[in-house]
Amino acid sequence: DQQVKQNSPSLSVQEGRISILNCDYTNSMFDYFLWYKKYPAEGPTFLISISSIKDKNEDGRFTVFLNKSAKHLSLHIVPSQPGDSAVYFCAASAIDRGSTLGRLYFGRGTQLTVWP
């Protein structure tokens, strides 16, 4: 039973436009959410995170929005660049909570392609 879901396996966006990647989760105990980016032949790298006490976190071109009532988060990339083409993974964890201690749950990833 997947607790973190990325329902779009792929997204194609023109350079300069906004990319919006979506993620849904089912466990209301999650209190930290992260996005990782993965290029081919490399390990994932951390991109941006948000805690459940916030609804927005921004870092340069990347902004993550969290809607706790909908159990939904999104990653916005503005403006999109060809170098952003990668697989993006959403992840969630519940800090210090019993059986989920130490667990980080990933979605299946979304392949973003930014074309010139």
Place this chain on the structure above:
Amino acid sequence: EAQVTQNPRYLITVTGKKLTVTCSQNMNHEYMSWYRQDPGLGLRQIYYSMNVEVTDKGDVPEGYKVSRKEKRNFPLILESPSPNQTSLYFCASSLGEPGESPLHFGNGTRLTVT
């Protein structure tokens, strides 16, 4: 340079032949974990370790063993590999719990079991 090092990068083996994938980090991180990535399934956690001598199962621990005798090393052991363990494996580490502290990943080990 701060990094997580996995070896080997590529490994082809036969069913039943024991193998070990090594993982080492030089960042003095408390937490380490192993993931496998399969097409359409994303990253699934195999085992993790909150500290030395403490290990716990993730989502898909069957067929795998781990040990954490030293802080920096977290080897993944396949006692009797089977073809369904053909996958891309990633080791990762973080300073604290993996939600509060971002994971640092190795570059992966592509394992093929025939």
